[in-house]
Amino acid sequence: GNSVTQMEGPVTLSEEAFLTINCTYTATGYPSLFWYVQYPGEGLQLLLKATKADDKGSNKGFEATYRKETTSFHLEKGSVQVSDSAVYFCALSDRGPRDTGRRALTFGSGTRLQVQP
């Protein structure tokens, strides 16, 4: 079955530090990959996505590259801000030759980011 593994948090950084949150996946087909962000007390918002190998998703200074050879989709940002403090979820949506009929995202367990001033 499909699964997503994220690095455990919390990740604590100082403002303007470089961020990496690791994400690896297992999928039976050709997944699309997503990063979602959840601010305290809220639902999830799409941060970025990539639909095929070697695609790079980017938004608000965050980037992630779809690496099929390493089955990874690591999230990076060059300079974090206090306002980036949130929980980040990696997710996949599988599509491919063995159609299971299931049409929902599979999420990782989330990584909490805390940015200190």
Next chain:
Amino acid sequence: DGGITQSPKYLFRKEGQNVTLSCEQNLNHDAMYWYRQDPGQGLRLIYYSQIVNDFQKGDIAEGYSVSREKKESFPLTVTSAQKNPTAFYLCASSITGHSGGELFFGEGSRLTVL
């Protein structure tokens, strides 16, 4: 504005009671989903519906029920059979039920069993 509305935002329930969480969307999306979120466990799929009058069990459907009588509505009932219902519940929708599509989420409903 288009979006997904969940209600209530907070709900308290006594043991043995059924409760229903509302989810309404005005995005004209075909597919809708319910996820449960527990600390440190990410999101787990309860039920999903790809089209009106049809729905499928997710990974943790026991103790829950849903209906999809209208395209815009996908209520979730947490029954007394659910042994550990205290959690944060998230409703989502997508344009179609096909894989690869982005999910749009509501702001969630936090259920606490007293």
